[in-house]
Amino acid sequence: MRISVYLLLLAPAVLAVLGPQLARHLAPAAVVRTLTGLSLISTAATLWGLTALTVGGLGRTAAFQDRVHSSPVALASYDPVPNVLGVLAAGLLAGGLLRMIRVIWRRSAVLRGLAPLRKLPTAGDLVVVDADRPDAYALPGRTPRVVVTTAMLRALPADECAVLLAHERAHLLHRHHFYAVVGEVAAACNPLLRPVRDHIAFHIERWADEEAAQTAGSRSLAARSLARAALAITDAARRREPQAVLAYLRHKVTARVGALQDERPTSHWAAALPTIVVTALTTLPFAEVTFDLARCMDVLHLS
Incomplete structure (x- = not known):
């Protein structure tokens, strides 16, 4: 493979370095959408680049040549990927795919375990669970639900409870679980x-916080609701939250309360554009790598 395949594999590293800087210039919703899109592209770049190196590196091995009956000399002259690099790429590719499957399976298993909650009596989309542990989270699916424990309802006054519910409904409305799964x-x-x-x-979570503050018409009320809920729940209880759902108190509560005490953030795309462009440029070799892979497969008589 030419240098293009290595540039393609560079995309995730560039995103890891530059991507978090987008938070300085974009509102939370824009940060989530942009990082999710770039993550999808970087994941595709990883898989495609490793696939190309695997085919190029393993195509000249004796075991593979016995199956395809092609010319290893012709392949070596066109695609000089070392066999060792092909083996390494194959291992990384297999490991990545297995980890991806494991993540999806675990999330699905957790959601299946929470399925009985959908059958409980509801008030609209709200399910109240009798429990002495303060908790609240959004349960996605065909019948989305907001799940709140009685302990959490007792811990917050009515106006702050309304903020909490608005936060969880924002998760369901904007399909935040999709973005979380992609990440x-x-x-x-x-x-x-x-x-x-x-x-x-x-x-x-910041996106849902901002939606809740806008619904409540008060950023200070949203900050108080989040802070009071955080005081009501222990670290041990927080660790028992189901990891496949979006819970009110899961991510950096102190930072979120501080953000709600500031002005509502806005997006400045002009400042964010260089980061987005540089990250996107690393994926330009997609077409060239695809062409190289097609030629390589043709030499191997696989196409």
Whole structure:
């Protein structure tokens, strides 16, 4: 493979370094959407680049040549990927795919375990669970639900409870679970994207905070609701929250309360554009790598 495939594999590293800087210039909703889109592109770049190196590197091995009956000399002259690099790429590709499958399976298992909550009596989309542990989270699916425990309802006055419910409904309305899954799957595919996953998760909560503050018509009320709820729940209880749902108190509560005490953030795309452009440019070799891979498969008589 030419140098283009290595540039393609550079995309996740560039995103990991530059992506978090978008939070300085964009509102939370824009940060989440932009980082999620770039994460999808970087994940595709990782998978496609590793696939190209795997085919190029393993195509000249004896075991592969016995199956395809092509010319290893012709392949070596066209695509001089070392066999060792092909083996390494194959291992990384297999590991990434297995981790991605594991993340999706675990999330699905958690949601299946919470399915009985959908059958409980509701008030609209609200499910109240009798429990002595303060908790609240959004449960996605065909019948989305906001789940709140009686302990959480007792911990907050009515106006702050309304903020909490608005926060969780914002998760459901804007399908925040999709963005969270993309971030997790991208990080599973390429560990370099873990900081990006964490920024997506945090700004999902910031997005819902801003929606709740706007619904309540008071940023100070939204900040008080979040702070009071945080005081009501212990660290041990927080660790028992189901990890496949978006809970009110999961990510950096202190930072979120501080953000709500400031003015509502706005997006400045002109300042963010250089970061987006530089990250996107690393994915330009997609077409060239695809062409190289097609030629390589043709030499191997696979197409």
